[in-house]
Amino acid sequence: MRGLARVTVTEQAGxxxxxxxxxxDLSNIEEVRHAVFxxxxxxxxxxxxxxxxxxxxxxxxxxxxxxxxxxxxxRRRRIRLVVSDATIVRRxxxxxxxxxxVPFDAxxxxxxxxxxxxxxxxS
Amino acid sequence: xxxSPTETATTTTTTGEIRLEIPAAPEYLRLARLAVADxxxxxxxxxxxxxxxxxxxxxxxxxxxxxxxxxxxxxxxRVDGQQIEVHGRGEETTxxxxxGELARAIIAAVVDEFDLDVDxxxxxxxxxx
Numbered sequence: 623m624r625g626l627a628r629v630t631v632t633e634q635a636g637x638x639x640x641x642x643x644x645x646x647d648l649s650n651i652e653e654v655r656h657a658v659f660x661x662x663x664x665x666x667x668x669x670x671x672x673x674x675x676x677x678x679x680x681x682x683x684x685x686x687x688x689x690x691x692x693x694x695x696x697r698r699r700r701i702r703l704v705v706s707d708a709t710i711v712r713r714x715x716x717x718x719x720x721x722x723x724v725p726f727d728a729x730x731x732x733x734x735x736x737x738x739x740x741x742x743x744x745s
Numbered sequence: 746x747x748x749s750p751t752e753t754a755t756t757t758t759t760t761g762e763i764r765l766e767i768p769a770a771p772e773y774l775r776l777a778r779l780a781v782a783d784x785x786x787x788x789x790x791x792x793x794x795x796x797x798x799x800x801x802x803x804x805x806x807x808x809x810x811x812x813x814x815x816x817x818x819x820x821x822x823r824v825d826g827q828q829i830e831v832h833g834r835g836e837e838t839t840x841x842x843x844x845g846e847l848a849r850a851i852i853a854a855v856v857d858e859f860d861l862d863v864d865x866x867x868x869x870x871x872x873x874x
Contacts, residue, residue: 625772626775645775647771647774647775647803648771648774648807648811648812649770649771649772649774649775650771678778678799680800680803680804680807681804681807681844681845681847681848681851682807684847684851685845685847710796710799710800713793713796714800714851717850717851717854717855718847718850718851
């Protein structure tokens, strides 16, 4: 992936966690899209996207997250975003109202706990 | 060997104004963001206000053809008291798409005023600290 961003995929308690580090903009959006959608398409159940290492994202990256959420929800899957407080990333996501359709958590552990909670599966 | 003009970036500084000329290609957007962040930092602005400048420059450069892979963009950053103004102009470039609802919502939220003329490949925005 060109320079600015790095995507890593791990698993915690059986939940796939996609960590997106660095800056996401027009220069790398297609590579990021591929790297994020691949585990999303391969898995099942809940997906956690960790944006705590993301230092910049533009409107194309917000569109990617909307697309990812729609794609997962269409397959009856859930997505949770891990977003730090008081960051440019949180500000952009709230400006674009992504928080109204995708739940945010402060840590990966919290997101995984929500994903693992059987009472939330049908909500 | 002479360097292709499409692969160079130049900056010119005059009193109160910085000019940046970059190829109209996505990988140079970061340079435009870094330049405006530096202008904001030198003016003593907060991190949040500087982030707003970065966002606005990025989205508006995209709107006038930063993704085209051909042509050039010229940006002029001006500090006037508590206001920073940025003018952008594209030359021989082509916008990939008109700015969508998301991009417009973001821009409107982070600056005090902006004008965008996609046909003329120009923009201007102003933000006050």
